[in-house]
Amino acid sequence: MLMDILKKIIFGKPLKSDEIETEKMPVWKGLPILSSDALSSVAYGTEQILLALSVAGTVAFSYSLPIALAIIALIFILVLSYRQVIDAYPNGGGAYMVAKENLGMVWGRLTGVSLLIDYTLTVAVSVSAGVQAITSAIPTAVPYIVEIALLLVWLMVWLNLRGTSESGAVFSIPTYFFIFLILLLIGKGSWDLTFGAHHGIPLQSTFPPAVPAGLSLFVLLRAFSSGCSAVTGIEAISDAVPHFKTPSQANAKKTLLMLGILLSFIFGGITILAVAYHVAPDPKGHTSVLSMITEMTFGRGILYYLTQIATMLILTLAANTSFNGFPILASIMAQDKNFPRMFANRGDRLAYNYGIITLGILASILLIVFRGKTDSLIPLYAIGVFLSFTLAQTGLMRRWLKNKTSGWHRRLFINGLGAVVSFTVFVIFGITKFDEGAWIVIILIPILLWVITKIYRHYEDVADELRISLEDEMPQQEMLIIVPVAGIHRVVAHSISYAKSLTPNVVAFCIAFSDEEEKRMEEKWDKWSPGIRLIVFKSRYRTIVKPLCEFIERIHLHVQYKQKIMVLLPEFITNKWWHNFLHNQYAKKIRNKLLAKYDVIVATVPYHLHK
């Protein structure tokens, strides 16, 4: 009872199944909620490009402009591709479903694993970048980076265990707030560059006359890979089509296009400002490039701090999208037997509690291992995303080739382009970032794939073992009930009467350590005469478990498994929690041993103590 009340206070009232319906979103609400992941990545995207270029010296920074252009092109290819996913999957399958349906279970699993890794890294990267926004504004917070990050993660775990429906509208505010401030930043910055304070720094002049030494193709590709982290999260809208207000597909497609335009504009704008301002990233990662640009544009005033707060908030929201995505995907995969079954159950508040807590633990491990450094986590990040992009687009290609619906040529081309581009990025990323950390994910994916396949096989084996035909006859067995007794008291009387009401085949079983004890017990029993036979075992060992096991084995031998055995064990249910330490230690031990070793039914008779 106390636990129930506590649960209600901490996690809110349980939701009914119908209440899911109330969560459907219009575009103005869908955009902020589903795009925080993608939009927030501009907070670190440009910085990651500059960091990758910095090996060739600061003169190479201007090459971030063509890289940003390439990434914007990538964004639009993906937007077009994913608009087709929305068309094909109005119920919002997501990459896992698309790959599973069109390419088969094995590829589906691969996609699922990539996505689970991606969700975990989204939390870790977004939270670490969010903390970077804090340390940029408040340098004294630097020693507590990991602690702040963990606090944020578990705050999200808690919020999501409560359920997110009521926070839906609230979640849109920080995203709009961030969009507004960043657009203001780009506007003010451009004005300054053209007419104002920074007037006279022409963009062209930032390009060095010659290609700087050390700026190899490898470095350029690596910088491009780093920037691709800005693209992650773009698929979120296609997963959530049914959550949109009708017409849900049209609304989802509209939202996706708006996201693409906004993302390109903001990412491009910030990169231009960074190059024009000649900003160099902080190698320690305590002050973000976005913070530097903001400070140079707004000064370190109220607008600067508001921008930092907005950045921190949208990054936290981005991490939060994973807390929606991970448990849903784990649940879908669990229903397909590709994940432990417990992840399939919905908890009391329609939230997938196991998934939420698992994600919290995994993200915490990542943040602790990488000391909450964004640029250490980036090399692990986008590889899973682009693998799932590739598989989803390839899946759609197969679909168009098979179904040949109207306009399938055009659709095949777009998804083909998406698949080729995604795969190219995947390969570039894997090669250029391999030694920086991508190897971890490249090793991890096959391992997880193997584990998940083992889980699937196990469930299949169990299902085979349990399958029966509806025509099969029901097995028939006689039951023998054993009631272990240690004396004559109310609990024993109850247990025996329950047993007798079920079957006449009841025996009481008792241990005696000496001949006198045996005799005394038998005499007392005869006097009481509860109508069942008492079997006394002289025990040479001091535990009751062993003789009971011996007894069961003898019965099994004797009647050749014709009788099914049930053991009736009393368990005291105490009134005060500490009383629990004073009872039941033995009943539990016997129960576990019997269940593990024999094919006997163990029935627990609760006795609720009044005092």
Place this chain on the structure above:
Amino acid sequence: MLMDILKKIIFGKPLKSDEIETEKMPVWKGLPILSSDALSSVAYGTEQILLALSVAGTVAFSYSLPIALAIIALIFILVLSYRQVIDAYPNGGGAYMVAKENLGMVWGRLTGVSLLIDYTLTVAVSVSAGVQAITSAIPTAVPYIVEIALLLVWLMVWLNLRGTSESGAVFSIPTYFFIFLILLLIGKGSWDLTFGAHHGIPLQSTFPPAVPAGLSLFVLLRAFSSGCSAVTGIEAISDAVPHFKTPSQANAKKTLLMLGILLSFIFGGITILAVAYHVAPDPKGHTSVLSMITEMTFGRGILYYLTQIATMLILTLAANTSFNGFPILASIMAQDKNFPRMFANRGDRLAYNYGIITLGILASILLIVFRGKTDSLIPLYAIGVFLSFTLAQTGLMRRWLKNKTSGWHRRLFINGLGAVVSFTVFVIFGITKFDEGAWIVIILIPILLWVITKIYRHYEDVADELRISLEDEMPQQEMLIIVPVAGIHRVVAHSISYAKSLTPNVVAFCIAFSDEEEKRMEEKWDKWSPGIRLIVFKSRYRTIVKPLCEFIERIHLHVQYKQKIMVLLPEFITNKWWHNFLHNQYAKKIRNKLLAKYDVIVATVPYHLHK
């Protein structure tokens, strides 16, 4: 199975009850095993006296001689008193039994609590003094004092969980080794003082001409209290009378007398050497006084190191005696309902596993809190011992007064003397050591007494609740069995057939989240027709627990408790340990909830997976 094999390897084969008989000891084996606690205390007794005197300056050290004389007198009074305990209790009750039988349960409890505290402190003090022997010989070990101490404690826990019978003979070697080396030390030291190297330091000359300033009566009494730590452990022999070879009483009395003589001689000898050598204790406690004396007598050669090793070993043995005493006392008290019942059960190897582990934990806490410093632990030590001495002697006095057996006058006088002396030491100790730590024990004793009384009352309440008369009629109840089902498969078929073999009142219970699901399930059920009714609950919540509870409550309302309910839950018993994570999460939750909330029997039907 694997666990059983592991248990055998780590803890040895389980012992049978008969095998206890083989552990009976002759005197030559009883002396070392039962006296290690008392004898080992000479390793720190003299040092504690000197430390207490040092507040009055080193000139006061010679006053340790009269104090030692007083303590030797105390030893003989206790030896005489305890020889009478052996006479009166041939089955070796120990102080708890003596106090309980002659003074009543409340005083018995007080004695029990004091003894349990004493056992815990014996481990902590002996281990810390043992580590001191190590740091004396190897000063580089000083930073690891606590770690070494904890290692020793848990080594003993492990050995005792294995059972101590086989180590009996082995245990006598270190004690004889220690006695031999210490006698050699005293012999060589006396020779040197009289004829050899140290010739010409007359003992008398060590006494200062006048009483040194600062040497108040209080300081003298405090020094006396400190020295009383050397007396602890003297009662061990009287607790173990039945473990002696016949005639066990005579053998035990002989052993006790031998212990008294040995202890007095060794304690006196070491104190004389310490005074004659003008040894000053190390205030940091890293080098023991015994180590200094040994070094001055033998030089820092092989004999020195052997003595340190012997000291360490006998102190470890002393700690080990508590690992025998604590679990036995806890078990006896548990049988009297004065301690949680689980302490009453013997484990597989005749060892009281709960008691051993509890003692290990408590001693570890003491060693960590007091950083393994012997002289910080001493003020807590002897107070419990002398309280139990007092209560045991007073109990015997009552016995003589009541029974008036032959020679009861003499016996009354001896035990009266013992009681008065013990009580005096108890009071002196409590006053002079109060602020140094005795207050902790003085506060702890009534708290534990209260807790134990609560435990006793709880067990009495339960016994009252459970008591029935042998003439009472057996209650009669009809049974209704509920089988929760989630589909139609082998496990469900088995469960239903078991239920049907027990009673015709069986219903299957199932949850549907939608109308279609409900209809589908019902159709399938009709086709299968297992011969029992299926009840489908449309659930608005996503858990099965709530609807099941609702269902049970409705039945309870409807038939007004005339039917007893049994719920049959299947549980998968997996073949590989990791498969367990893939099942059963839900069955456990349902089981706990039902048992805690309702008076229903929960039967677990194991299904052993083959793959």
